[in-house]
Amino acid sequence: MSRRFMSILAASLLIVLCVGVTAVGATKELILATTTSTRDTGLLDVLLPIFQDQTGYNVKTIAVGTGAALALGSKGEADVLLCHAPASEIELVEAGDVINRQLVMHNDYVIIGSAKDPAGVKGFTSASEALRKIASSGAVFVSRADDSGTHKKEKAIWSKLDYQPSGQAWYLEAGTGMANTLNIANEKLAYCLTDRGTYLSMKDRLDLPILVEGDAILLNIYHVMQVNPEKHKVVNGPGGQAFVEFMISEDVQAIISEFGIDKYGSPLFFPDAGKTIEDLEG
16 A cells, blocks of 8 residues: 555544544533523532533533423424423423423422512412402512513413403513512512522522412422434434433432422422322322
């Protein structure tokens, strides 16, 4: 063989090796689209380093409202989703956009507000009746208004009343995440619907006690799911599967069960792997 041929062969092999290393490296990046509550509570700060150490995947987190996270999944722009809007998630399952959807955990929503409680809803056991009273009183209510799981839940409660608050002077639409929405509500001493986890993580900075809790409609359920690699070819299927299996593993479920107890006196989430929604609602 000529030296020229050997040089070309060596260069070609180097290119192949470099491309191969790049491809392998690319598969180690995992895009997680999730709701802001998993970030704002600090849960992801605990779990993601463990996942990355165990698997070698580098997780890029996109924390947005659940509606936006689901949209990323439907377009194949994320590899795995961690969300809390079951009805909307089912739509993606039926469309074939996501697979391997697994129940992970739950907490609940609460209605908070000024201790003065101008609408007089403290102690109500019906979230819809509390919102009805707030609306009739004209007391300020701050909504996330961002198509998040929390916003979807709020709209579901208003729907029970056959009432549309948008556009009313007392109804403020923040269009932002839960933490920012809570800060706005605190400034206004307004009513607000929030997940309990984010509320507890910020409680010391808020002057808004819990006024309404315990209604079955306030259950807040989280699922993890892979974006379908058969439908979206650029999706990291093995990485998505690894993250799903990680979230429902015994070790991670145990971490979830204790997360927040040392700091807040109560867990921010309750583990649910292996259960069904019917188990939670029953």
